């Protein structure tokens with residue numbers, strides 16, 4: 001077989017989680033909680049399974065689920081997405097991202113990616129005939145986006161820009177000013193946007209989530225991708241949503257119907273009910289801020305340096321006071337030798353680099369964070 005993805009290997013998440021399991025290491029690599037979701041949620045799923053909600057859901061998702069999502073967005077941002085034509089339920093944000101990319105990228109189009117970025121973006125672009133154009137963000141200036149650099153990368157072939165806030169892996173978030181500057185760049189163009197906002201509720205220190213949909217110039221051209229896996233500690237359920245204006249949603253659904261057609265039915269009913277109680281998601285920022293602070297307390301006597309994450313469930317740390325090794329080698333060694341697995345941040349870059357940053361996932365019970373901290377402080 002002639003590979004369509006000759007440069008694609010196994011994702012770093014699979015590699016590190018397997019190594020962690022093989023070594024019996026604490027797994028702070030792949031981003032998933034090691035604690036369970038609310039029992040109310042599993043009870044609801046059980047209820048709907050037993051009630052026989054076990055056949056295909058409608059292609060776009062069940063009506064009450066699309067309605068409650070539209071209502072939630074309208075309550076939070078006073079922006080109305082029509083549940084029938086502008087909200088689609090998908091099998092995880094990975095599907096939403098892929099479907100949005102397929103929907104808009106034609107052969108020869110350019111797609112601007114801000115690196116470091118999530119590993120599914122670039123392959124989805126190239127598999128669909130597009131070319132990723134990178135804007136490189138660096139730890140030296142806190143991964144701040146220089147919008148003049150973004151502007152300088154725009155050509156008549158630019159079709160799409162993908163943004164991620166709160167950001168995996170860096171834990172940074174976009175500000176209102178970032179949205180304003182982006183709007184200036186795209187306002188008189190036909191450029192589409194994807195807002196990868198899977199960590200929308202995991203944001204700290206009183207910061208607001210600046211969804212792309214809060215700026216009207218951005219909203220009218222955006223696919224906003226969300227994931228309930230992150231918000232409700234159920235990454236294995238692979239269920240999320242895509243919000244987009246009607247014309248964009250029409251094209252999005254044409255792809256979605258050939259990718260998965262529809263998404264797991266009983267879980268849609270369960271989440272529709274669960275979302276009706278706002279406290280189920282409004283409590284999440286505090287919950288994860290405490291996890292972040294717990295992890296930072298556990299590594300405060302280490303030789304790592306860091307800026308506390310502003311959002312997401314990841315903390316990046318700089319290890320240049322500890323060793324000269326490359327981050328990939330170090331992540332492997334720490335898993336084997338001290339029993340703590342992390343993710344080397346260089347894998348999120350297209351450009352080769354030696355920034356010496358590791359990413360730790362702090363969506364873990366306190367005991368795991370404490371034990372990881374003890375090991376990391378010995379370095």
Ligand code: PMP
Pocket residue numbers: 031091092093094095118164167168196198226227228229235238239240
């Ligand atoms: N985007 C980002 C930035 C992520 O971290 C993840 C996490 N897996 C995804 C998309 C995919 O989300 P899902 O598991 O819902 O497919």
Ligand code: GLN
Pocket residue numbers: 011013014029030031032168
């Ligand atoms: N989003 C998760 C992370 O960044 C991993 C998801 C996956 O394994 N594909 O760790």
